Amino acid sequence: MxxxxxxxxxxxxxxxxxxxxxxxxxxxxxxxxxxxxxxxxxxxxxxxxxxxxxxxxxxxxxxxxxxxxxxxxxxxxxxxxxxxxxxxxxxxxxxxxxxxxxxxxxxxxxxxxxxxxxxxxxxxPETYFTVWSNVFQRAHLSPGESFLVQGGTSGIGVAAIQIARALGHRVFATAGSDEKCRATEKLGAERGINYKTENFVEVVKELTAGKGVDVILDMVAGSYVPKEINCLADDGRLAIIALLGGNSAELDLGQVLRRRLTVTGSTLxxxxxxxxxxxxxxxxxxxxxxxxxxxxxxxxxxxxxxxxxxxxxxxxxxxxxxxxxxxxxx
Missing domain, CATH: 3.90.180.10 (Medium-chain alcohol dehydrogenases, catalytic domain)
Structure with missing residues (x-):
């Protein structure tokens, strides 16, 4: 040796x-x-x-x-x-x-x-442990629920899309180009949303008949958080795993109370x-x-x-x- x-x-x-x-x-x-x-x-x-x-x-x-x-x-x-x-x-x-x-x-x-x-x-390991612990253990993505991942073509994103889709969930993903959006759809996302040219809240609301998604996995934080609150369904859960957009956000806590929302985060x-x-x-x-x-x-x-x-x-x-x-x- x-x-x-x-x-x-x-x-x-x-x-x-x-x-x-x-x-x-x-x-x-x-x-x-x-x-x-x-x-x-x-x-x-x-x-x-x-x-x-x-x-x-x-x-x-x-x-x-x-x-x-x-x-x-x-x-x-x-x-x-x-x-x-x-x-x-x-x-x-x-x-x-x-x-x-x-x-x-x-x-x-x-x-x-x-x-x-x-x-x-x-x-x-790094991506699968992270996705599993945050999406399924902390945010409790459950049968019949829908899921949105920010940054769908990142290492975390491609793992999250595939795992959630393979387990039977409706999956949506954001990405920074039309090419990347199509890549997320090939991996199993129902819709890739170009965050540079589209409003992901509006797209998700339209695709879910106004309900929103049950769980969001977020690597951006910052200004994304209030948008994600608007994007969640009642009883929805937001799991934050990185702060690429900044570590401060303004929350409408009234929505959190009225709609029983959960905002959580972790580092592995x-x-x-x-x-x-x-x-x-x-x-x-x-x-x-x-x-x-x-x-x-x-x-x-x-x-x-x-x-x-x-x-x-x-x-x-x-x-x-x-x-x-x-x-x-x-």
Whole structure:
């Protein structure tokens, strides 16, 4: 086993160019942790925020970016974990994914769905854990209810559309171009709404006979929040997971009271292993079979070798991608 590995570190806060290849010791796994030889890692918006200095590393987590990986179990506390050396797994991690080896709590690992490549498997954990915990656990999207996701062609968006549609919900999505709107519809959205040329509240109200949607997943916040309140059906739930539009909003609390609305939010990274383990178990039961049968298909926009993390982050910031941006390792 090697003692040193290639990794990408954030040398200082700033533009993508602050990401540099480096040599780091191979992490040492502790009780309940597995060591994974990384084949691929996902690039996510929180990685960009961490690089800019806006997303602090939780105590005890690796300072290296990267929140999701897939690869082979090569060490760690395997006994009693449900995994064996050589298993192909994907994992949600608190950091350290941009590296040849990564440590992950066994409870945050899932066996790679049959038929998926390592790149496809690595595209799943961060987005699928986030969507499941917010849309289905916090916002309780239930049978017969409708759903709107903002940013439908982001990694979160393509996962949310497909999961909700595969489970039988009416799905609507916003996106920033007509091309992206059509892409959301191919993924299962009933209607892609161009937020630059259309009023998503009016479109959704028209398509739902004035009722509105039951659940909204929002990565924008800011000025979107009052519009989303108007877009919700009675007893509707708004789940906020990012603040790309700002962290302040003006609410009509009268509507919240009269129509029994819920506004909630969460961040996944600092939550406990036990919390994430419950999400993993539900994904294994409810969603992994849909991936195996290709009712849900990972959407990979482009892959870059680890050494080109700068280019991957630049693409993420441009916002022109549809689906996931991935890093690959030899």
């Amino acid at each position: 090697k003692t040193e590995m290639r990794a990408i570190e954030i040398t200082q806060y700033g533009k993508p160019e602050v990401l540099q290849i480096c040599s780091r010791p191979v992490p040492v796994s502790g009780k309940g942790e597995l060591l994974i030889k990384v084949a691929a890692a996902g690039v996510n918006r929180p990685d960009v925020l961490q690089r800019l200095g806006f997303y602090p590393v939780p105590p005890g987590a690796s300072d290296l970016p990267g929140l999701e990986v897939a690869g082979e179990v090569v060490g760690g506390d395997v006994q009693g974990s449900g995994f064996a050396l050589g298993d192909r797994v994907c994992a949600l991690v608190q950091g350290g994914g941009y590296a040849e080896y990564c440590m992950a709590p066994a409870g945050q690992c899932l066996k790679a769905p049959e038929g998926l490549s390592m790149i496809e498997a690595a595209s799943l 990274r600092p939550r406990s292993v036990a919390f994430k383990e419950k999400i993993a178990a539900e994904l294994q039961e409810r969603v992994w079979p849909l991936l195996t049968t290709r009712q849900i298909v990972p959407v990979i926009h482009q892959t870059f070798p680890l050494e080109q993390a700068v280019q991957a982050h630049a693409m993420m910031e441009e916002g022109l991608h549809i689906g996931k941006i991935m890093l690959t390792l030899d």
